[in-house]
Amino acid sequence: MKRSLFIVCVLLGACNAETSADASTQDCAPPAESLRWKRADVLVNDLAGSLELEQATICTELGTTPCREVHGISLGASEPFLNTLYEPLPRPMVTTALAIDRVMLSACRRGVERDQRVASDERVVFTHIELGAASLDPADAGVKAQVHELYQRLLGRDATDDEVAMVAELATDDVSAETFATLACFSIATTTEFLFY
Amino acid sequence: MKKGRTVTIASCSLLDPSSRFRRETRVPWWLVAAGVIIGPAGSAHARPLAPSVLCQAVPDAAECSGQVAACSTCHTSTWPPNWNEYGLQLMGALSSGEYAEALTEALRATEELDADGDGIANLDELRRGTNPGEPDDPGDWTGDWTGDWTGDGSDYCVVPSMGDDRTAELASTLPVVEGYDFERAYRRVHVLYCGRSPSYDELRDWRGIAPEPESRYLALHEALSVCLTSEYWRDQGLPRLADPLIRPVSSIGRDSMVNVSVGDYQWDYRLFSYVMSGGRDIRDLLLADYHVQRDDDGSLVRVEGLIPSDLTNPAGRPVGGQPLEPGYRAGMITTQWFLAANTMFADLPRGTASQAYRAYLGLDIARLQGIVPVPDEPRDVDRKGVAAAQCAVCHSTLDPLTYAFAYYEGFPLDPMNPAISGTYDESRPSRRVVDWQGDEQTWLLGQPVDSVVDWSQRAAQSDEFRRNMALRLFRHAFDREPSLAERPAFDQTWRGWPEDGWSADALIHRLVDFSTFGGLQ
Numbered sequence: 001m002k003r004s005l006f007i008v009c010v011l012l013g014a015c016n017a018e019t020s021a022d023a024s025t026q027d028c029a030p031p032a033e034s035l036r037w038k039r040a041d042v043l044v045n046d047l048a049g050s051l052e053l054e055q056a057t058i059c060t061e062l063g064t065t066p067c068r069e070v071h072g073i074s075l076g077a078s079e080p081f082l083n084t085l086y087e088p089l090p091r092p093m094v095t096t097a098l099a100i101d102r103v104m105l106s107a108c109r110r111g112v113e114r115d116q117r118v119a120s121d122e123r124v125v126f127t128h129i130e131l132g133a134a135s136l137d138p139a140d141a142g143v144k145a146q147v148h149e150l151y152q153r154l155l156g157r158d159a160t161d162d163e164v165a166m167v168a169e170l171a172t173d174d175v176s177a178e179t180f181a182t183l184a185c186f187s188i189a190t191t192t193e194f195l196f197y
Numbered sequence: 198m199k200k201g202r203t204v205t206i207a208s209c210s211l212l213d214p215s216s217r218f219r220r221e222t223r224v225p226w227w228l229v230a231a232g233v234i235i236g237p238a239g240s241a242h243a244r245p246l247a248p249s250v251l252c253q254a255v256p257d258a259a260e261c262s263g264q265v266a267a268c269s270t271c272h273t274s275t276w277p278p279n280w281n282e283y284g285l286q287l288m289g290a291l292s293s294g295e296y297a298e299a300l301t302e303a304l305r306a307t308e309e310l311d312a313d314g315d316g317i318a319n320l321d322e323l324r325r326g327t328n329p330g331e332p333d334d335p336g337d338w339t340g341d342w343t344g345d346w347t348g349d350g351s352d353y354c355v356v357p358s359m360g361d362d363r364t365a366e367l368a369s370t371l372p373v374v375e376g377y378d379f380e381r382a383y384r385r386v387h388v389l390y391c392g393r394s395p396s397y398d399e400l401r402d403w404r405g406i407a408p409e410p411e412s413r414y415l416a417l418h419e420a421l422s423v424c425l426t427s428e429y430w431r432d433q434g435l436p437r438l439a440d441p442l443i444r445p446v447s448s449i450g451r452d453s454m455v456n457v458s459v460g461d462y463q464w465d466y467r468l469f470s471y472v473m474s475g476g477r478d479i480r481d482l483l484l485a486d487y488h489v490q491r492d493d494d495g496s497l498v499r500v501e502g503l504i505p506s507d508l509t510n511p512a513g514r515p516v517g518g519q520p521l522e523p524g525y526r527a528g529m530i531t532t533q534w535f536l537a538a539n540t541m542f543a544d545l546p547r548g549t550a551s552q553a554y555r556a557y558l559g560l561d562i563a564r565l566q567g568i569v570p571v572p573d574e575p576r577d578v579d580r581k582g583v584a585a586a587q588c589a590v591c592h593s594t595l596d597p598l599t600y601a602f603a604y605y606e607g608f609p610l611d612p613m614n615p616a617i618s619g620t621y622d623e624s625r626p627s628r629r630v631v632d633w634q635g636d637e638q639t640w641l642l643g644q645p646v647d648s649v650v651d652w653s654q655r656a657a658q659s660d661e662f663r664r665n666m667a668l669r670l671f672r673h674a675f676d677r678e679p680s681l682a683e684r685p686a687f688d689q690t691w692r693g694w695p696e697d698g699w700s701a702d703a704l705i706h707r708l709v710d711f712s713t714f715g716g717l718q
Contacts, residue, residue, distance in 0.1 A: 036676050038388065041433060042392055042393060042394070045392050045429075046393055046394050078440055080444070080445050081445050081447040081450070082447050084444070084446065087440065087441055090676075152397040153397065156394060156396060156397045156399075157397070197384055197385060
């Protein structure tokens, strides 16, 4: 198949036509079940649980109000008590991605800050790298172990070699360990795998 | 034609000459000229009994399965009357004579036609649940239509052949089909009913379970049972399901910032969570004569009898407890909050009855759903003008649905009336409703009922209640309506609820068995 034709085919969702199941199993086949959006409460529960942070502190606006309250509707929650929104919106809003980025980046940052404040043997999540280092070597075993740790905590599984290599690329000469830790966490926490189920 | 000239027609689309709805009504000539009102020989008439005729003529129509067919099947508006393509096609096929018989014949004559031109015959659209008069109505009913459903669920996804005896064995022992992704279902169970994803350690333990489907099936349902007893499900998951039923308003609730509390809806949330968990009978949502308190450890415990108030409303009356005598209680629809917040200052509490109808039977009169008109209604007992043709279409159902609720106090502020919100008073209708005669008959789904307690008992036994509550749990589990392919199994599930003891937990276990819950394509 020519490249251009293939692209059109993919865009139209027609590429599977030749490989679909035979008619006998299609007659009763249920529709394709798409991934579901992990909405506000579960998102916050998962993030707080993965990084072992207090829910109310993973992200706050103006340092006082939890982001879950401020951005609740964007994150997929209902708001029955104040806004008579008895059921959540069926689909993500334009601001949903922004709100998710806001919460994720804040949570990862809080996790790093928490581990920076304590002795190395008291750290919780970022235990495999020296958070005070000016930079990290992507080939360092500690970097790989940290990526594995984040995958296990956030996605419930080990990272593949390719995934480890890809996240480790964030560790460059001009990136501090603290920044690497925050961005590695953010990268994994904003994958489709974490945000949907 | 002079400006302001009117043309006499009857009130709605398709009128039975014997019906009270045949009210001569004057409409501007230009409305008729504009083609808004179209009908054979100029006889456009109101006919709210059409839904019941439709369901008798096409009993396997999706709208007739645990529902009352909505007016929108044929109408785009009931006042001024207007029809979609299907309604117009039916009118074109309607012969003179007795209405029900004529409509039945018209339904038959048009069943092979395709009114909206979307390639699906009218009858097939009625059966699949899409609107035969709206071509741009893909809705959420996705999936292929096989056209031969019997509605017993037996043709829902037979187990595909595995080429050996394992297929038959699997089909005979487990209610899930081959290819069901147990791990995906396990994750979904955790997210939906535990409020969090499974941890790395939990998933590692899960993967250590023997790979045989039987082992995984049992482990999946054990995990579900644990989640269904979790604090998350009791205190967050179930309350969010209850929001559209309770419709809380913070500003007039217990914690009112402006000191105008009319009731404490936490009683409603606790009762809902209690009934919907622990394998209890969901009919208690409408039948409970008890309430539920929270114990020191957070668990929910049943309490009997009158519950004293601990707040005062703006009129200086006690609120916050449950002052209704148990003999007049009907679960969620007679709590102090439900009665006060929905009735408020109304003499005839139509809002209370319509919210009970909407929340627990899934029938929203404001959307022309659940229209089951009662002859010689509405009587317009409170002189609101609801007997006018454009109002009678709905109020012929709504007013007789409401009469029994008139004995319950809403939010009385009259200084001469010491009544307390949410109590029962035999004299209230005659005191408050200007033309109350005392012989008003309450009706629910075409049946006369004696009281709100009787109303609730009939509602709790209805297909509409069963289907509506199952649909709420389905929507929570799947974030969508049942698909075409799922509908036979869905119908079978809610119809079989009595065999499962009317337990919400049991129904959720059945939803988890749906192929799509296991991520099947």
